[in-house]
Amino acid sequence: MIISILILCSTNLLVAQYEDVGCATSPLTDSDIPEGYSNSTDSQLLMSYDPIVFNVYYWGINEDDGTAPGSPNDISITEERALRSIQMLNISFNKHNIYFKYTGFETFNNSLYYEISGHNEPGYKNFSELLNFAQSNNNQYYKTNAINIYIFKPYDFAGIALRHKNAIGMHQYFGQDFSRIGLNAHEMGHNLGLWHPHDGYIYPYVEGNPYNTSCEVVNRNSNNGQPYNADIAGDRVVDTQAAPDFRKEHYWELILDFNIDPEVAEDTYTPWLHYNQNDCAWESHPKGIDCLDEPYQIFLDYDNKNIMSYAPWECVNDILFTPGQLIKTWETIQIDEDGHFALSENSIASLYEPYKGEYYVAGPSNPAADKPLFQPGFEYRFVNCDCFAEEDCSSPTPYEEGNSTFSSTSQLLLSFNKEEPNFDNITHPNHSAIKIIFPNIPSNDPLLDPKRCYDNWNKAAIGGSLTKFNDNVFNTNVTLYPQDSASINNPNLINTIDPGLYKIEKVYEDGATQQTVIIKDNQ
Known part of the structure; x- marks a missing residue:
């Protein structure tokens, strides 16, 4: 069965894919702070940012009776899965000087929020309602000093993030293995201010269609009479090419070119019809055009393997961001629109704890x-x-x-x-x-x-030896006295030996050895 995903009707809400689950996005209505973003793609600027550390805290949601049916081993979250997620996040972001500190996990029981809908399906709570509940009663299930990640059973999507709100929601299989590394990085990318590269995507220009206002055109040359809008349309990152939703291209073809009802198209389209999953290449086709009938120009890696795209998971697990995307994440952190990033920031020293x-x-x-x-x-x-x-x-x-x-x-x-x-x-x-x-x-x-x-040498040794230098000088004329744990740790050991030159060697359970040389006189 093919399941679609819908970005919830909120100006800051972002929804992502899970494995072979697609995405049906709403038109973008929010805009970036004009003076806040540089639209830079300068790799030298990217290298100038100092390392930053954010706390991360996990919440597992169970049914009222404490069970989590459908999750791995029917357990909503374990410390191992939370640590696997932290591992994947750090592998994805550390190379960009962004680090995450695991600060723990908890679970709570509430059947109302066990299964969440991504598009307000009747009878289900949505993620905004879950977050409001979590923050009620003095933030009962929300840490103000951390990025909060909620693990639940999604009804119709895989992951979601509230941009710059430090709130992420993910499928219960989020930390099962490294095949989910893309899900974790994708959602954190949203939290750090990134949209999908295909946001605003549609095939031909359709009069009156709401996508037209945010449709990013392929053309990057503003001198030929066509608009350059990469800085204000699509994902508002200028070095992510205008791109289609790779998974749902056929869906739009059925609707726009064959007048197929959207519900029928949802059940009959072929995912990734124009995407070669063997070599992760997008295959150009006659209908591969933007809203001004310009052919898409899709390049390997940064475009058709971009982590924020809807390429198949096996093609985005290299976790590729463009310089423009990364600079935008840093500028989102610096702008810190709601103050959440500053509250969740930790020190580099915390990584050594x-x-x-x-x-x-x-x-x-x-x-x-x-x-x-x-x-x-x-x-x-x-x-x-x-x-x-x-x-x-x-x-x-x-x-x-x-x-x-x-x-x-x-x-x-x-x-x-x-x-x-x-x-x-x-x-x-x-x-x-x-x-x-x-x-x-x-x-x-x-x-x-x-x-x-x-x-630390305070722990008792497990054994050792006492070596007497018979000539009272360091040579090979020695007598060795093996010592067990009781004798080597005896505080009166030195009092029991005759005068002379000795070496006391203690051996510890961790393999360490400690040697002490003493000269005992006749007094």
């Missing part, structure tokens, strides 16, 4: 809790660090201390790439500092230095 678990400091250990976990989606390098004698590194040193506790040649102890599938593995090992590889940051930038040295 675990989302879960605790650092062992002292006393009895708790293996279930003593494991600080870090969110996926980053290139992590945990390198050896040695705490200076005058410093206390039983907890990680403050982020601001920079590289004072390790060497540039520090040994790599553990590393993870951004696609790491086992989230429980991404932990900060003892005796190491954290290095995050930030894309597009110069190699000599202090931001790339390891941070937060954790060099």
